[in-house]
Amino acid sequence: MAERVYITGMGMITAIGDDVAGNLQSLRSKQSGLGFTSHLDTIYKEKLPVAEVKYTTLQLSEIAGVAGIDGYTRTTLLGLIAMREALAQAGITDVQQEPTAFINASTVGGMCDTENVYFDIVNPDKTGDFLKFIDTLDCADCTQRIADTIGITEHIATISTACSSSANALMYGARLIKAGLTRRVICGGTEALTRFTLNGFNSLKNIDKHPCRPFDNQRNGLNLGEGAAYMVLESESLVKENNSVVLAELSGYANTNEAFHPTSPSPDGDGAYAAMKDALAMSGRTIADVQYVNVHGTATLTNDVSEGKALQRLFGETVPKFSSTKPFTGHTLAAAGAIEAIYSVLAIRHQLVFPNLNFTERMEELYVAPETQLLEGYPIQHVISNSFGFGGNNASLVISNYEG
Amino acid sequence: MKGKCYIQGMAAISPQQTFEGDLSAQPIVISSSNMLSCVEPDYRAFIPGNSLRRMSRILKMGLTAALKALQDSGIETPGAIVTGTGKGSLQDTERFIKEIRDYNEQALNPTPFIQSTYNAVNGLIALQQKCTQYNNTFVHRGFSFENALLDSMLLLHEGKTDVLAGAFEEITTEHFYIKSRIGQWKSENISNDTLYQHFSPGTISGEGAAFFLLSSTSTNKTYAELAGLKMLYKPSLEKLDTALQTFLKQQGVQPEEIDLVLTGRNADINYERYYHVLDTRLGNIPQLPFKHLCGEYDTAGAFALWLGAQLLKTQQLPVQWFPMLQSPPAKLRNLLIYNNFFGEQHVFMLLKAI
Numbered sequence: 001m002a003e004r005v006y007i008t009g010m011g012m013i014t015a016i017g018d019d020v021a022g023n024l025q026s027l028r029s030k031q032s033g034l035g036f037t038s039h040l041d042t043i044y045k046e047k048l049p050v051a052e053v054k055y056t057t058l059q060l061s062e063i064a065g066v067a068g069i070d071g072y073t074r075t076t077l078l079g080l081i082a083m084r085e086a087l088a089q090a091g092i093t094d095v096q097q098e099p100t101a102f103i104n105a106s107t108v109g110g111m112c113d114t115e116n117v118y119f120d121i122v123n124p125d126k127t128g129d130f131l132k133f134i135d136t137l138d139c140a141d142c143t144q145r146i147a148d149t150i151g152i153t154e155h156i157a158t159i160s161t162a163c164s165s166s167a168n169a170l171m172y173g174a175r176l177i178k179a180g181l182t183r184r185v186i187c188g189g190t191e192a193l194t195r196f197t198l199n200g201f202n203s204l205k206n207i208d209k210h211p212c213r214p215f216d217n218q219r220n221g222l223n224l225g226e227g228a229a230y231m232v233l234e235s236e237s238l239v240k241e242n243n244s245v246v247l248a249e250l251s252g253y254a255n256t257n258e259a260f261h262p263t264s265p266s267p268d269g270d271g272a273y274a275a276m277k278d279a280l281a282m283s284g285r286t287i288a289d290v291q292y293v294n295v296h297g298t299a300t301l302t303n304d305v306s307e308g309k310a311l312q313r314l315f316g317e318t319v320p321k322f323s324s325t326k327p328f329t330g331h332t333l334a335a336a337g338a339i340e341a342i343y344s345v346l347a348i349r350h351q352l353v354f355p356n357l358n359f360t361e362r363m364e365e366l367y368v369a370p371e372t373q374l375l376e377g378y379p380i381q382h383v384i385s386n387s388f389g390f391g392g393n394n395a396s397l398v399i400s401n402y403e404g
Numbered sequence: 405m406k407g408k409c410y411i412q413g414m415a416a417i418s419p420q421q422t423f424e425g426d427l428s429a430q431p432i433v434i435s436s437s438n439m440l441s442c443v444e445p446d447y448r449a450f451i452p453g454n455s456l457r458r459m460s461r462i463l464k465m466g467l468t469a470a471l472k473a474l475q476d477s478g479i480e481t482p483g484a485i486v487t488g489t490g491k492g493s494l495q496d497t498e499r500f501i502k503e504i505r506d507y508n509e510q511a512l513n514p515t516p517f518i519q520s521t522y523n524a525v526n527g528l529i530a531l532q533q534k535c536t537q538y539n540n541t542f543v544h545r546g547f548s549f550e551n552a553l554l555d556s557m558l559l560l561h562e563g564k565t566d567v568l569a570g571a572f573e574e575i576t577t578e579h580f581y582i583k584s585r586i587g588q589w590k591s592e593n594i595s596n597d598t599l600y601q602h603f604s605p606g607t608i609s610g611e612g613a614a615f616f617l618l619s620s621t622s623t624n625k626t627y628a629e630l631a632g633l634k635m636l637y638k639p640s641l642e643k644l645d646t647a648l649q650t651f652l653k654q655q656g657v658q659p660e661e662i663d664l665v666l667t668g669r670n671a672d673i674n675y676e677r678y679y680h681v682l683d684t685r686l687g688n689i690p691q692l693p694f695k696h697l698c699g700e701y702d703t704a705g706a707f708a709l710w711l712g713a714q715l716l717k718t719q720q721l722p723v724q725w726f727p728m729l730q731s732p733p734a735k736l737r738n739l740l741i742y743n744n745f746f747g748e749q750h751v752f753m754l755l756k757a758i
Binding site: 042043044106107115118119121122124131134135137138139140143144147148153154155156157158159160161162168172175176179180181195196199200202203204255256257258259260261262263270271274389390391392393 | 405485490491492500501504505508509510512513514517518520521522523524526527528530531533534535536537538539540541542543544545547548551555558561562578581582583585586635637638748
């Protein structure tokens, strides 16, 4: 019998909060993190809203406790801040005491810093300080920097499946536990805003010039965001041995591929439907047990049709409360799955449904609409959290209340 | 983990003639630029012309190697697709960075952005083979392919019957230059067939795509069994030595039962010490290096696995590729692979003949 997988620590930083408590407070007070960038050098500075973490990279290095040390990119620093909180919450002071694996997620690694010095790096006539960024171009750099800073020497990996990256990191970590390869693993993702991704999504005409409106009939694209989030996952036996405080159970998960189109989901939501259905089946629950879905809800034309159709197919006439929290955090790509998994835990622990901001008009393709109000005292036992990405990479997680 | 992992089909595009034909008849491909590039096949046999025109180089290499491995196994739609790549499509990444600058962030063509995403190859394979199941991409330097293998072994353990696992990597002249600035390559130009005569700082660069159809059951066309896999992150020499002994013990293999060790030796004097651990611990076991054939890159471990499985199946060494070989082992039953990527990610794999 495979072990159950429990969440015993969480840490995060986003545009709406420097830690989990800060995020919860902003969600409750309907404080969106969207605005114009102060840090990104782009012609869209005052045209395309983003959800930016308000600190400069230098300030982040101070918060992360590594001020004055070379080579930490913004991606790494965001990750390190979230990692430190996750460890603290799990009561881990020495990560070496129990062999601990680390599964990270990233879409463009240290691009946030390398894109500013890239043309110096490739120019033989230039030398200087920028050479320290040469090794930060790939996705492994941030993972290893974080691991080395906090002392992780066991299994490490980095996953990149676009917008579902950190959901897949959580899934891989849970599977390592279930297979008995580790008893503790820290999983999540980190993402910094870059000119590269902003222009990438903009070239696909996927970015709204206004705050995004998930599941609204007039929606017109996404807003990018930055942030990082990690969860400490522990096996049932380790939890018992250490008397760890359990926040929730990661009870189900599924990864499917649409095999439909490189960047667009299928109009009927085949992949989304399969991911949710399989994750729910794995958790041993039925559709009647789900009280809230934290949808992927990017507010692109195609995602919301596809995901909405999938919800209707799975739940029929009894679609539970659902909302997209992307109008708060922006779409944080590789970090989104882990950020929203933490929101799902918060929904259970505080019995909350988060409002889907900026919604006014139901989509003509759907008979369902998202929850627009903050619901307090709402009885939530099980949440589905969705993350869908380019390449048809879909992932759904089921997070359940821990009954002790 | 319960369950076995057998290689039922495979394909490699590499700087050698590995994609088709009889290996024993292929001469070693020699380059003296310190940058080994793949011998690319005719992609038109695998990819329709209209798709081909839009695809950048690593997408073509990755997709074609994947399709050939499936073809080789006789399985059209695998139960999952899991890959590893350290750098994804460098060409597309470089192109998009330049176009952002050259066109001042306006009216950009999204294609290089889409193709630069690390999971683009996986998505393409899934699309072409209509594989709607599990799909994952690892992007962690010298652990990229190895995590894809571990994920595949987990999937087989969880009950999947077959998984397509693979790796792809390209080198560009621009990226070769970038990495030369931090001393990854030798400063003197050498011919790859004489690599091991040039012990000095740095090595030679390479690239490649290799895919494997892994299955929980063996048949008479099985290449080899992947019996064990161990990754070690930045180990000390002592930890590496202990881990090697533990690994063999866990596999139930005595050191003297290993017939051949394929090593990632790359004549880089900065990391040679790790290979001395192997020399000391397995002193009497024949060793063969493989980096003179494929060069150094994040996912060179996939080339080693392909080569090892090939040797076990054919029980033949393409001797013309190994001028350093003294006397070939009489039989090949157990084959150990040890590789490290610039001293950070270390990997052991144990392959067994069927």
